[in-house]
Amino acid sequence: MEKYVILGGAKLEGEVEISGAKNSAVALIVAALLVEDVCIIENVPAVSDTYVLIDIINQLGGKAEFVDKGVLRIDGSSLNCCEAPYEMVSKIRASSYLMGALLGRFKQARVAMPGGCDFGVRPIDLHLKGFAALGAECNVEYGLVDIKAEALRGAGIYMDQVSVGATINIMLASAMAEGQTVIENAAKEPHIVDVANFLNSMGANIKGAGTDVIKIKGVEKLHGGMYTVIPDQIEAGTFMIAAAATQGDVLIKNIIPKHLDSISAKLEEMGVEIEEYDDSIRVRGTSELRKANVKTMPHPGFPTDLQPQMLTLLTAAKGTSIVTENVWDNRFKYVEELRRMGATVSVDGRTAVVEGGGRLSGSPVSSTDLRAGAALVIAGLMADGVTEIYNLKYIDRGYESFEQKLRALGAQITRRKDGEKSYAVTIA
Numbered sequence: 001m002e003k004y005v006i007l008g009g010a011k012l013e014g015e016v017e018i019s020g021a022k023n024s025a026v027a028l029i030v031a032a033l034l035v036e037d038v039c040i041i042e043n044v045p046a047v048s049d050t051y052v053l054i055d056i057i058n059q060l061g062g063k064a065e066f067v068d069k070g071v072l073r074i075d076g077s078s079l080n081c082c083e084a085p086y087e088m089v090s091k092i093r094a095s096s097y098l099m100g101a102l103l104g105r106f107k108q109a110r111v112a113m114p115g116g117c118d119f120g121v122r123p124i125d126l127h128l129k130g131f132a133a134l135g136a137e138c139n140v141e142y143g144l145v146d147i148k149a150e151a152l153r154g155a156g157i158y159m160d161q162v163s164v165g166a167t168i169n170i171m172l173a174s175a176m177a178e179g180q181t182v183i184e185n186a187a188k189e190p191h192i193v194d195v196a197n198f199l200n201s202m203g204a205n206i207k208g209a210g211t212d213v214i215k216i217k218g219v220e221k222l223h224g225g226m227y228t229v230i231p232d233q234i235e236a237g238t239f240m241i242a243a244a245a246t247q248g249d250v251l252i253k254n255i256i257p258k259h260l261d262s263i264s265a266k267l268e269e270m271g272v273e274i275e276e277y278d279d280s281i282r283v284r285g286t287s288e289l290r291k292a293n294v295k296t297m298p299h300p301g302f303p304t305d306l307q308p309q310m311l312t313l314l315t316a317a318k319g320t321s322i323v324t325e326n327v328w329d330n331r332f333k334y335v336e337e338l339r340r341m342g343a344t345v346s347v348d349g350r351t352a353v354v355e356g357g358g359r360l361s362g363s364p365v366s367s368t369d370l371r372a373g374a375a376l377v378i379a380g381l382m383a384d385g386v387t388e389i390y391n392l393k394y395i396d397r398g399y400e401s402f403e404q405k406l407r408a409l410g411a412q413i414t415r416r417k418d419g420e421k422s423y424a425v426t427i428a
């Protein structure tokens, strides 16, 4: 088993280049299966979620491979299977997009209930309601979601709750349906816009992505092409928070500052200095962090995927901060790990109360999911002494070259096999 060993206390300083957005890439990779043609996707992050999808495509009879750094070639022309069993899809939430892509292309899909990070119930009722509205019959049996349609016909779909996954799945399934589909109360995350732009570049007719109402006029066929993934909003936010947490001074490059508005605003409220440029942001930390209340919301609100990192930063802000998780019902599991490091945080349902201002101390801890893992890395950077972080498989799902990027900024972080000589010993 591998672990990170971090010696805390170093200020992060310098420049970091943000990779392509993981949550966008995983949707685009699956969307490429809608075409019987070749798609080249650039700026794809080399993270384990990407490799899991490459395997899935190859097992389904398609061809997917990296042909250069960040350049993924996907040839869906030979795809010959509409069934994605449990072993294939259970590792990754984005495999749920196979439902929309296979249904859109073949009018049928049999996909095991998707997996992914565990932060409470992760239903797919909205996805299935959307497919049903388009004329598909959906049944869940023997662990598989069985979806088929004689024909897909455009429909008006109102989403009871804003869902990123369901919005993307409905776009995929309806891109080649007959007539027009209108999604109301659609998700507005940057990767929704990226998926719509990608599909449009392949010949789709989608308008309104990024607003509450998305209109999809079905087209007969989509074609292959080239597309570049947007920068990762969550990776960028993670580095912004890490810079603030270490009282550092970091220029975060290759980003879209607009996507980071909610994070910049919250950090400024806490006393962190933010300077925005065209495609970069400079973050300068302070030793006098102010407390703040944070509520996660669908975009453009504060992203739930930065909640653990932000809560970790708040442990250094004097006073009582309140963090409310409005998207997931159980996303504070990692707090137990922060408590091992001396954080004073109490959790009641979807609310966490952080008594900040004390110093964290290094300790062995375990990632409980992808973003919680990133939060623990930030905690390790802030803490006195040595922190060991286990369960790196979660962090590897979504952060490209995480420790290399942090090391280049001055962090003392190494990846070790458990049992290898500890960093603390090396330092001493």
Ligand code: UD1
Residues within 6 Å of the ligand: 023, 024, 026, 093, 094, 121, 122, 123, 124, 125, 126, 127, 128, 161, 162, 163, 164, 165, 166, 187, 298, 304, 305, 327, 328, 329
């Ligand atoms: C995506 C992101 C994930 C992020 C989340 C919210 C990817 C690969 N993952 O997940 O990192 O945390 O958005 O920004 O992009 N819901 C239902 N019924 C459904 C679907 C969802 O009730 O059919 C509820 C969920 O329980 C949750 C909320 O809607 O409370 C948001 O879920 P959703 O936006 O669908 O999350 P994902 O697409 O799975």
